[in-house]
Amino acid sequence: MDASSQYRMENDTLGSIMVPKSAYYGSQTQRAIDNFNISGITLPRVFIKAQGIIKAASATTNMAMGTLAPDMGKAIVQAAEEVIEGKWDNEFVVDVYQAGAGTSQNMNVNEVIASRATELVGGTQRVNPNDHVNMSQSTNDTFPSALNMAAAEEITARLLPVLNKLQEAFQKKADQFMPILKAGRTHLHDGVPIRLGQEFSGYAETVNTVRQQLTERLDGLYVIGLGGNAIGTKVNLQPGYIPKVMEEIRKRTNMPFREPANIFSFMQNMNEPIRCMLTLKELATHLIKITSDLRLLSSGPRTGLAEITLPPVQPGSTIMPGKVNPAILEMTHMVCCQVIGYETAVATAGIAGQLEINVMMPVIAHTFLHAIDLMANAINTLVPKCINGIDVNQANCERWMNESLSLVTGLSPSLGYDMASQIGMSADEENKTIKQILMEKGLLTEEVIQAIDPKGMA
Template sequence: MDENKQYRMENDTLGNIMIPKTAYYGAQTQRAINNFPISGIRLPRAFIRAQGIIKAASASVNVELGLLSPDIGQAIIQASQEVIDGKWDEQFLVDVYQAGAGTSQNMNANEVIARRATEIMVGAEQVHPNDHVNMSQSTNDTFPSALNIAAVESIQQKLIPALTNLQQELQKKSEQFMPVLKAGRTHLHDGVPIRLGQEFSGYAQTIQNMKQQIEEGLKGLYEIGLGGNAVGTDINLQPGYVPKVIQEVNKRTKLTFREPKDIFAFMQNMSEPLHCMLILKELAVHLIKITSDLRLLSSGPRTGLAEITLPPVQPGSTVMPGKVNPAILEMTHMVCCQVIGYETAISTAARASQLEINVMMPVIAHTFLHSIELMGNAINTLVKKCITGIQADEKICNQWLNESLSLVTGLSPKLGYDMASQIGLTADEQDKTLKEVLEEKGMLTDEILQAIDPKGMV
């Protein structure tokens, strides 16, 4: 206990506990703070905002149904709106690694809103965190619903726009680089000619495909099981509450959330976050491929492929003067490694669904929402500080293309596979160009020259 702080005494079903005097949270939040000094990581702003949305929507419906007095209801709505706006984020102190299912997180919201609502009412009736703020709710229905609301808002507002921007910039580069011929490579060895723009078109389409997958996977997250109560039944629930509370959530988010097809399936499983996380993992895999390609293509500048140049963003060495590294590509790769690891964490936590609920929801919420945030930030940075500034080095592309032994592929229809192979092997063994070997063999006709012209091969 900090000796410099002033404390107040509160109690709950387990007895008395000391709480900082200025804290808006109460006894159950303080117990969680004391019990779980694990990581110092809290659930993100998007989740806290979603909790506020649910509390405000529920209070509004409870007033409409005559379950909550208008005065208390309005105070809860005002306090919840302040939570939505981020005014009380510093009061949400429960660690991500907390009691199962997120009861402590739900009580953190209930207690902060209750104390603030009581303050708003200025000496009138005290607002109770359970009886009033948590009315018609339980942790088991509000926590997964808050997760889905937070995820949909984060994906719609940040990740999809970032992917759209990345796809568009890659497409612009594809069009810009389409005139540039270069050597293709398979197995990291010489391949037939290709246009640099064709390489980039593959990147652009890959990102477009992933964006479409995410948009499709997002649909399942629009199911929110509010009113499911503790196990999915409507115990202690007023008829008409469920459609009305979802309508209120939609009004506040301007989105189209809906009831689950089956409330029990919704509460038993974390299927939709898991499904979307698998898509994020695939996106991470593709981004690793693309950024690794760009690192290879820009390698050098004197001892690598050096077919493209990247915008320099910072010095790359503390000992080698003037060295500049592909820092943005490396950062993106690291983020993708983290997201792939996060998918494993979510898959493992999703297995913990037993009987009526999954008690590992807090860690699922953290890893899923953090993955969305990381991906959005990384992709925006990738576009802004790397992709838009990529340039082609046509001289180097042309040099590698003319030295590529894969041009011998054009001879197969004229000379046959075996003879073309022999010419290619001879050029490699004697460190000569194809033209030099063909000329020595007296085979360098106009027709043969045309057959190994890169322009005719792309």
């Protein structure tokens, strides 16, 4: 087939360019395809949806203010709603590593909506991507607004619910395991007794604390700067546009989005993505600690601590028959490593803001939203495939507890620290329990027995 049957010629300020005939996107999107063949990764559906919501809300507002003709405006709204629904997802093709600030991404959406809206008005008039779809807008205010909207949706709909499930799962195990006494450990060496349920209650509260922090961060994402236009001065904007478009956004999202206290600060900085990523980094840090604990507690089954057992999910070795590894915990740890790296990427991109705008917004959007997605997916797998199925090996818990040298800690109030230390060292050197040494020294009175009773110590 010749080029004329496959492509159409489009023109923009840089000249002519060939665009596939079947594509709804236009010249600027095609230039981005040609210029930024970098990763093959595009911004996620939730971001495209947010952009569609902004375009529909803006067109509705512009019609209400009399700056956009009703027939054209209604077509734009319908086309934008089709974008919101995901009907044209395959038309959003700009790589995340693209021209600064996301101009190409914004034009991709503008061009797709304009082409579809032109169809909807029957081709009697051409809907212009800039003049009509982008009316009262700029990339510089809509891109960060779409990012905050997308992140707010993802955190509300996906991440907070799975964090609730994780906290509840740990709390359920804490309640289940509270009767189980075991050896505590500090520096990976013998520590005073603890209840297994107490360990798990710590995990539950750690998750709960981060969940609360993320809920607080969510409020900051409700700040969006629509109407700031190029640099916050609201150039080319009709009076009254901002409150009207904000109301339309709230109506379409059922979320309490609001204007920033200072529009210039919003335009200059990536405040909330940076702050939210710090909270995600903290979550990742805690989950690495927790999953590492669970790997230690389940280590073995014959040569490790083996105080808990994990549900087996798949074979663990290509050479050692029957070996089963803590696969879900390892996966979660890897995801957390990635999220910690992502926080550095967002912070570094945040530093790159200059004067009235941060041009690194596309990579911040990709990294931030992908971090939320990864964490939600990992936790949504961790809970049913691992945490819910954890069981206890009570015999091992009792054995390690009874052999722990730190039981001697209970003797310090009555015998003194130095005498207790000597008893502990003797037990270690002679490979005996604390109780055996006390018996040999004739010190095993009823008072001493109570002092080293793990139940009392825990």
